[in-house]
Amino acid sequence: MNAIRWDYHVHSDVSPDAKFPMEKMCEAAIARGLEEVVFTDHYEFYYHGVQKNYNETYLKKYFETVRRCQKQFEGKLTVKAGMEFGQLHLYPKMTSEIVNSHPYDFVLGSFHKMENVDLSEMILTEHNAEWIGDAYYHHMLELSEIGEFDCLGHLDYFKKHCARAGLPDLYEKYRPFIRKILENVIKRGKGIEVNTACMGGLLEETMPGLETLVLYKELGGHILTVGSDSHKPERLGYRFDAVYSLLRQAGFSAVAVFANRKASYRRI
Template identity: 40%
Template sequence: MKRIIADYHMHSISPDARIPMEKMCLAAIERGLTEIAVTDHVEIYAPDYQGKEPLMFDDAYLDRYFVEWEHCREKFDGRLIVRRGIELGQPDCNRENAKRILEKYHFDYVLGSIHKLYAVDLAFKHYSERTNDSIARKNLELLYELADIGDFDCMGHIDLIKRYATRQGQQVSLMKYPEELTAILKRLVERGKGLEINTSGLRQGLGETLPALDILKLYRQLGGEVLTVGSDAHRDTDVAADFDAALELALAAGFTKLALYENRKCSFYSIAD
């Protein structure tokens, strides 16, 4: 059986990680990877947002990222391909700023994610039988907006909401909203955008990947072909975590190849026997 050779979701200088990029690269090499995309966070906020958080993601932050990336690209040349990546959170909250960032900085791979509902992190929402449906529907609206017009390559952890609901003893499944979920996945297919298998749920108490097999199968049935795998590592010990499980899921969903990106252009490698 083939293996997964690339981890396309990890963090280094992100405010919630702060791990030297060099350590992430060394971990990838130790685990037999040939390529990684370091997708540090850039959270996008509405122009009128008054909080302090946007100050974390200024141009100085991105400049530092590229200094570290260049160092790693040169140091590990011939041993590991290090792609320039970014995880844009809620880019449609401020499309002008998201566009400015993507025009100013040259990335190989853009992961589009929804972490927040109108500036409130999904982790900090209150999940209950009374609120779950409302939160899920708002999340689906933002996911569709991202799928419909967002500038990204793959959608990150599409059902992230289930992680945080589970932590509060609740269950929220996007599969309970087949019409809305299908519309999102169809739009991804129409635009040639991909999904990721995010393995972080397997080590963070959820017991399954983001998404699990049901959504992966639906995406494939709708014609989806672009799939990446990411550990969502925020420390070097989690690089390539649970990739054996991700490989089994990808094959079970009907995928025979996984995607790689360079200069935001997609290519594939086989995972079939």
């Protein structure tokens, strides 16, 4: 059993890029020894007023599915309502309206798309990586300043795409950005997540990695959640054993859980 039993980043087939029903994900979570999961299905914002299928109908379907699972798995698994908002800093008013008019336990703020193109669809080369990295970290900086979120999703997501292209992640160059992002998060009473989506594949590293976690601790950060970002049952709670060691190494002895967007802590 994992020492960390709270997976705060899980997708169900409500998300357009996942195909497993929430019920299946809940069954897998129980089988993998988890105590609590938050379904952070996607809600993406697009530039220039582009609107896809993220609307009230989508939200209604999401909340109905969560409520159904909460009933079905009561006493076996705590199922919480969350959402991963992408590019939320582009539409701060709209994000606040959505977040404040729905019963969320937890809100993750992420950045996935530049000019409506997902980073995962971009071909990074040694010629454009720095340009993409600069844009990525400028967006993250703004997101950390004004975004309506509880925790910042996969802070150094850029490195995943560098790894995919076999390029270095330019950590030294972006360290001042990362520091400022962490300072914003702390100042605003928010937190970050430790995301294991790269592990067992592209990179044996969490997003963010140890160096950033140590810096977060040094700066006085204490709110952090752990998420597998799983889109498949077998990835639930993936490598949380490694996260446990990493967090202890960085000086953390507790992780955050949320209810009605208020944090409390679980010792690890």
